Amino acid sequence: xxxxxxxxxxxxxYCEILKYNxxxxxxxxxxxxxxxxxxxxxxxxxxxxxxxxxxxxxxxFDFAKRVRNNPATxxxxxxxxxxxxxxxxxxxxxxxxxxxxxxxxxxxxxxIARVRAVLRRTHAPQQVVYNVSKTTYEPDITFKxxxxxxxxxxxxxxxxxxxxxxxxxxxxxxxxxxxxxxHSRDEIMSQVWGNVEVTxxxxxxNITRLRKKIAPYGENIVTRLGFGYGxxxxxN
Numbered sequence: 001x002x003x004x005x006x007x008x009x010x011x012x013x014y015c016e017i018l019k020y021n022x023x024x025x026x027x028x029x030x031x032x033x034x035x036x037x038x039x040x041x042x043x044x045x046x047x048x049x050x051x052x053x054x055x056x057x058x059x060x061f062d063f064a065k066r067v068r069n070n071p072a073t074x075x076x077x078x079x080x081x082x083x084x085x086x087x088x089x090x091x092x093x094x095x096x097x098x099x100x101x102x103x104x105x106x107x108x109x110x111x112i113a114r115v116r117a118v119l120r121r122t123h124a125p126q127q128v129v130y131n132v133s134k135t136t137y138e139p140d141i142t143f144k145x146x147x148x149x150x151x152x153x154x155x156x157x158x159x160x161x162x163x164x165x166x167x168x169x170x171x172x173x174x175x176x177x178x179x180x181x182x183h184s185r186d187e188i189m190s191q192v193w194g195n196v197e198v199t200x201x202x203x204x205x206n207i208t209r210l211r212k213k214i215a216p217y218g219e220n221i222v223t224r225l226g227f228g229y230g231x232x233x234x235x236n
Contacts, residue, residue: 002026003028004028006029006048007022007030008034008049008050008055008060009033009050014081018050021112022115025115034057035058035059035062038063039058043070043073047119048076048079050111051078051079052080053089054084060082061092064080064096064098075166077122078097079100079102079115079118080098080101080102082103083103084103085103090198091202094202095206097167100114100117100118117196118196138151141173141176141177144217145157145158148169150173154169157217162213163213165209167192167193167206168213171206174192176231178230179230179231179233180231183228183229183230185200185203185228187228188229207221
C-alpha cells in the first residue's frame, strides 16, 4: 500500500507543486485549500500531513492541535511548511508536536528529503523510540510517586495523570531511563527528536515546560551549564 500524504495550503500553486512532485516519488497525495476543508476528510487515512500555518480562519497551528487531540491522528506525523521563518514560530510548531518545519520558499529536493526522513523515522519498526516493539508489553518506569506507563504513553504523579505533549513525554522517558548522567543537547536532540534538527531554545523550552508539569520532581532534572541536562535521583 502506498503512503498517503495530505497537503494543506491556501495557495493553490503550493498544493499543485507539492502534489506533482510527491506523486513522482511514488506517494499518494491529496490536497486541501484550508484547514476547515481538511477537517472534513478522514484524517486517519494519512501517514503524513504537510500543513501551511498562515491560513484564513483556522491556522495551521490550530489545525495541528486538533489533530494531536484526536486519538485517531495523535501520532500522525506533521510537517509545517510556512513563510514564517522566525525562531518563535519554529519553536511553537515543534512544541505543538510537529515532526519538522520547512520555511518558504523551499526547494523540492529539501521537501522530499525531509518527507523521507520523517516517514523513515515514524514508520520503520527499528526506529521506534528506544527500539522497543510497539506490540511488546513495556513495564512501567517509576520514581517515587511518579509513574510512566509506556503502554498508555501516560505519566502519573500520586495516581493523577499529568498531561504531557509527545515531546515532553519522550524527554521524561529518556531522562528516567538514563538517570545519573548529564546529556548534551545534541544527544538529547538525537534521542528525542531523531533526524529532525531543532534549536537549543526548543530543547530548553520543552525541558522548562516539563519541569513545571512534573512538580515536585522538576528539580530532579538538573542543568550543568556548558554540558547539558540530566536526571538526578538524590538532590542532597
